[in-house]
Amino acid sequence: MQTTTSLFQKGKKIFTTFYHILPYLLLFEFIYKALSLFIFVPIGKELITMMMDINGDTVLFNYSMLKLILSLPGIAAIILIFLCSTLLIYLEFSILIIRIYKEYTQTYTNFQDTLRDALTSFSCLTNKGILGFFVYAVLLLPFIHIGFINSLIPTVHIPYFVTGELLRRSYGSILLNSISILLFLLYCLLLFVLPIMVLKQNRFLSSCKCSIQLWRKMKLPFALFLFGLIFVWAVLFFSGIIPTDFSTLMEENLLKTICTIFFSPSALAKLLLAIVVWGIQTILMLLFLCILINTLLSLDPSLSFDTMFPSSVHQALEKTQTNIHGIGIRVYNYFSPLFPKIVKLKKKLLLLSPILVTVMLVLMYLYAQKPPVIHKPISIGHRCSDLGVENTLDSLQGAIDSGADYAEIDIQLTSEGIPVIHHDANLQRLAGTNQAVSDLSLAELKQLELRQGEMTSSIATLQEMMDYCGNNIKLLIELKASSGQKEALVDTVLETIQENKFANKCILMSLDYELVELIRKKNPDLNVGYCLFGNLGNIDVRALIELNVDFLVIEEGVVTSDFIANCKRAWLPVYVWTVDDLNKMNKYLEMGINGIISDKPYVTKEALAPYTQGHDSDSYYFE
Numbered sequence: 001m002q003t004t005t006s007l008f009q010k011g012k013k014i015f016t017t018f019y020h021i022l023p024y025l026l027l028f029e030f031i032y033k034a035l036s037l038f039i040f041v042p043i044g045k046e047l048i049t050m051m052m053d054i055n056g057d058t059v060l061f062n063y064s065m066l067k068l069i070l071s072l073p074g075i076a077a078i079i080l081i082f083l084c085s086t087l088l089i090y091l092e093f094s095i096l097i098i099r100i101y102k103e104y105t106q107t108y109t110n111f112q113d114t115l116r117d118a119l120t121s122f123s124c125l126t127n128k129g130i131l132g133f134f135v136y137a138v139l140l141l142p143f144i145h146i147g148f149i150n151s152l153i154p155t156v157h158i159p160y161f162v163t164g165e166l167l168r169r170s171y172g173s174i175l176l177n178s179i180s181i182l183l184f185l186l187y188c189l190l191l192f193v194l195p196i197m198v199l200k201q202n203r204f205l206s207s208c209k210c211s212i213q214l215w216r217k218m219k220l221p222f223a224l225f226l227f228g229l230i231f232v233w234a235v236l237f238f239s240g241i242i243p244t245d246f247s248t249l250m251e252e253n254l255l256k257t258i259c260t261i262f263f264s265p266s267a268l269a270k271l272l273l274a275i276v277v278w279g280i281q282t283i284l285m286l287l288f289l290c291i292l293i294n295t296l297l298s299l300d301p302s303l304s305f306d307t308m309f310p311s312s313v314h315q316a317l318e319k320t321q322t323n324i325h326g327i328g329i330r331v332y333n334y335f336s337p338l339f340p341k342i343v344k345l346k347k348k349l350l351l352l353s354p355i356l357v358t359v360m361l362v363l364m365y366l367y368a369q370k371p372p373v374i375h376k377p378i379s380i381g382h383r384c385s386d387l388g389v390e391n392t393l394d395s396l397q398g399a400i401d402s403g404a405d406y407a408e409i410d411i412q413l414t415s416e417g418i419p420v421i422h423h424d425a426n427l428q429r430l431a432g433t434n435q436a437v438s439d440l441s442l443a444e445l446k447q448l449e450l451r452q453g454e455m456t457s458s459i460a461t462l463q464e465m466m467d468y469c470g471n472n473i474k475l476l477i478e479l480k481a482s483s484g485q486k487e488a489l490v491d492t493v494l495e496t497i498q499e500n501k502f503a504n505k506c507i508l509m510s511l512d513y514e515l516v517e518l519i520r521k522k523n524p525d526l527n528v529g530y531c532l533f534g535n536l537g538n539i540d541v542r543a544l545i546e547l548n549v550d551f552l553v554i555e556e557g558v559v560t561s562d563f564i565a566n567c568k569r570a571w572l573p574v575y576v577w578t579v580d581d582l583n584k585m586n587k588y589l590e591m592g593i594n595g596i597i598s599d600k601p602y603v604t605k606e607a608l609a610p611y612t613q614g615h616d617s618d619s620y621y622f623e
Contacts, residue, residue: 010294017104018290022283024111025096029151029282032092036151038254040088044081051077052537059537061530062511068536086134089150090125090197093137094118096286097198100293101305117305124197129204136193136204144187146233147288148194149281159557161533164578164599168390168452169429189215191226195289195296199305217299226295229288237281244281245583246274248590250561259368370592374573377611378405378595379604380476382578383423386599389430389450391421392457393468400472402601406507407469408476408577411462411493412437413485414445419462419492425480438485462493466500475506476597478531479515490518497526509553516549527551529575532558539563544570553577553597556584564592582607 052058054073068074095118102108125133141148142156149155166172192211196202202210215223236242249270250257261267297303383390384407387398391409399407410423415438428434431448445459460468462477469475481489497503509529510516519528529551535558537543544552544566551573554563559576567574575595576588585596585607598604 010298013104014290014294017100017294018287021100021103021290022286025099025286026279026282028095028099028111033151033278036088040084040152044084047077047081048536049538057537059535059539059543061513061532061535064513065534065536082134082138083130085138085152086125086130087122088152089137090122090133091118092150092152093148093194094121094198096289097195097293098305100286100290101199104290104293104297105305118198121198121201124201124203124207126203132204132208133197136190140183140187140190144184145237146187146230147191147285147292149285159533159555160578161555188227188230192292192296195293199293199296199303214296214299218295222295222298226291229291233284233288236284242277242280243273244277245587246270246277248561248587249274253562256367259364260370263365263368371568373592373615374568374571374594377589377593377608378575379601379608380404380406380408380575380577380595380597381601382408382597382599384409385601387602389452389455389457391423391460392450393460393464394455394457396460396465396468396473399601403605404473404601405595406474406476407465408478408597409462409465410478410480411489412480413489413492414442415439416441417488417492418442419489419496420445421460421462421465423480425482438482462496463500466496466502466505469505475502477506477508479508479510479512479519481512481515486512486515486518490515490522494519494523494526507551509551520548529553531577534558539566541566541569544572551575551594559588559591559593561591568592579604586611 051073052060052068055068055071057064057068060068069078095114098114098117098121099108102114108114137148137150138153139156142150142153145155163176166176190208190211192214193204193207196207196210197204200207200210237244249261249267261271379402381395381399381402381404384392384395385398385402385404386395387401388394388396396407409421411419412422412425414420420437420442422430422437424430425436425438426434427437427440427448430450430452432451433448437445442461448459450457450459465475477493479489479493493508497506503526507527507529508519509531510519511531511533513530516528516530519526527550530547530549531553533555539562549572552567553575554577556576556579564574573594574592575597576593577597579585579588579596579598580600580603582603585598585604588596589607589611596604596607
C-alpha cells in the first residue's frame with residue numbers, strides 16, 4: 001500500500017512539473033527549431049562553401065568529394081562543424097533539463113538564469129569528453145530517434161546503398177540486426193547520460209558509468225515503466241501510425257515554400273499535420289525528460305544542482321545583452337525620422353493597398369508554379385530485378401514480367417576482353433570463389449554457378465542480354481572498370497552496341513566521371529548519365545549543365561527539392577536509386593523524379609499506375 005501511494009505521489013509530481021514547464025519549453029523548442037533551420041544549418045553550409053573556396057572548387061561529386069573531405073581544409077571544416085553541432089545540441093538539451101529540474105525542485109527563476117546555468121555546465125565537455133559526447137548526441141541518439149530529438153540533427157540513417165549491399169550477403173541481415181540491437185542496448189544503458197552531465201556536471205565517460213550504475217539500483221517496476229515508454233514511442237512513430245516524413249514540404253527556398261503552401265490546400269494541410277506531429281513528438285520528449293529526471297532524483301537523492309558560474313560568463317552575458325539593446329536603440333533612432341512621413345503616406349497607401357495586394361498575390365502565384373516533369377516517370381529494375389539472381393537472364397525476365405521500362409546492368413570485362421554482366425569485381429559473394437571477374441575467361445566464368453538465396457543462375461554476356469531484350473525492355477548499362485581497363489571497356493561496349501544497332505534501346509552511366517567523359521567523346525550521340533552517391537557545394541543550374549550529361553542517377557540521400565528543381569531548369573532527367581519502399585516511391589514522384597530504380601520493379605509499377613492516371617500529357621515536357 002505504501003509503495004502504491006509513493007508511486008502515485010511521484011506520478012503526480014511528474015505531471016505537475018510537466019504541466020508547468022510545457023508552454024514555456026514548447027515555445028523554446030519552436031524557436032530553437034526555427035533557428036536551426038534558418039540560421040545554424042545555413043551557416044554550416046556556408047562553412048562547407050568556404051572550405052571548397054579555399055581548395056579552389058565550387059561543386060564536387062562522388063570520389064572528388066571524398067578526396068576534399070580528407071584534405072587539410074576539409075578536415076578543418078569538419079572539426080569546426082563537429083564542435084559547433086555538438087555545442088548547439090548540448091545547449092538545447094541542457095536548457096530543457098535545467099528548466100525541468102528547477103521546476104521539479106521549485107527553484108526556478110527566469111530564462112536568463114537558466115541560460116547562464118546551461119553555459120556553465122559546458123565545463124563537462126572539456127578534453128576528450130567532447131568526442132564521446134559527439135558520437136553519443138550527434139550519431140547514437142538521432143539514429144535511435146527515441147526520447148531525445150534535437151532540433152539541429154533530429155535523425156540519422158545508414159544510407160540504403162550500404163545496407164542494401166549488406167543485405168545481399170548471407171550474413172547481412174544477421175549483421176544489421178545485431179548492430180541495431182547492440183546500439184539500442186547501448187542507448188538504454190546510457191539513457192541517463194544527458195541529465196547526469198548537465199545536473200551533476202560530470203564528464204561524458206563518468207556520466208556513462210553513473211548511468212549504468214543507476215540501472216543496477218533501479219527497481220523492476222521503474223525499469224519496466226521506462227521500457228514501456230520507449231515501446232509506446234516506437235509504436236507511434238516507427239509503425240506508421242503517425243507520419244513523420246514531411247520533406248516534400250520544403251521547396252528550394254523559404255519564399256518558394258511559403259508561396260506554394262499559400263496556393264495549395266494539400267500543401268497547407270500537410271504543413272498543419274507536420275506542425276501537429278512535431279508538437280506531439282516534442283510534448284512526448286518533454287514528458288520523457290520529466291520522467292528521466294524524476295527517476296534520477298529518486299535513485300540519487302543527494303543530487304544537488306549548484307551553479308557557480310564564473311564572473312567572466314556573467315560579464316559576457318551582460319555585455320551581450322547591453323550590445324543587443326544598444327543595437328536596437330540605434331536602429332530605432334536611424335529609422336525614426338521616417339515615421340512621420342509614413343503617417344502622411346498612410347492614406348495613399350490605403351488607397352493603393354488593393355492594387356498592391358493583387359500584384360503581390362499574382363507574383364506569389366506565378367512563383368509558386370512548378371515546371372512540368374521533363375518526361376513521364378519510368379521504371380528501372382536495379383540489377384534487373386530480385387525475381388532471379390541479380391544481373392542474370394532470369395532477373396531480366398523478372399523485370400520484363402514486372403513491366404519495367406529499363407533493366408539496369410553492370411558491365412565488366414573478362415580476361416580476354418568480353419563484356420559480361422556482374423556487379424562485384426570479386427566473385428566471392430555470388431559464386432563462392434575468391435577470384436576477380438577480370439582474371440577469368442568467359443569459358444571459366446560460364447562454368448560457375450551463381451547463387452542468391454534459393455535462386456541459381458549463370459553469368460550472362462552483354463550480347464546475350466541484348467538478344468534477350470528484344471522489343472520487351474531497354475537497358476541502362478553501368479560501366480565499371482579499373483584504371484587500366486577504362487578505354488578498353490568503353491570501346492568494347494560501344495562496339496557491341498553498334499553491332500547490335502542497340503543505340504536506341506539503351507542508355508549508359510557510370511559512377512566514374514572519367515568513364516562518362518570517355519563515352520561522350522567516343523560517341524556523342526549516345527544517352528550518357530552520371531551516377532551520384534554524394535555531392536558538396538552549390539549545385540546550381542550552371543554546374544549541372546557543365547557536367548555535359550543527358551541524365552543523372554542519384555542515391556536517395558542526394559534527393560532534395562532544391563536539387564530536383566535545378567535539374568529541371570537544366571533539362572536533366574533525374575532517376576533515384578535504390579528505392580524498394582512504396583511510400584518512398586510516392587514521395588519521390590511527388591517531388592518530380594523522372595524515374596525509380598528498384599530491386600522490386602513490380603512495386604514501382606504499383607506506384608506509377610495511380611501517378612500516371614492522375615497526370616495528363618500536359619504534366620510533362622515530353623512523353
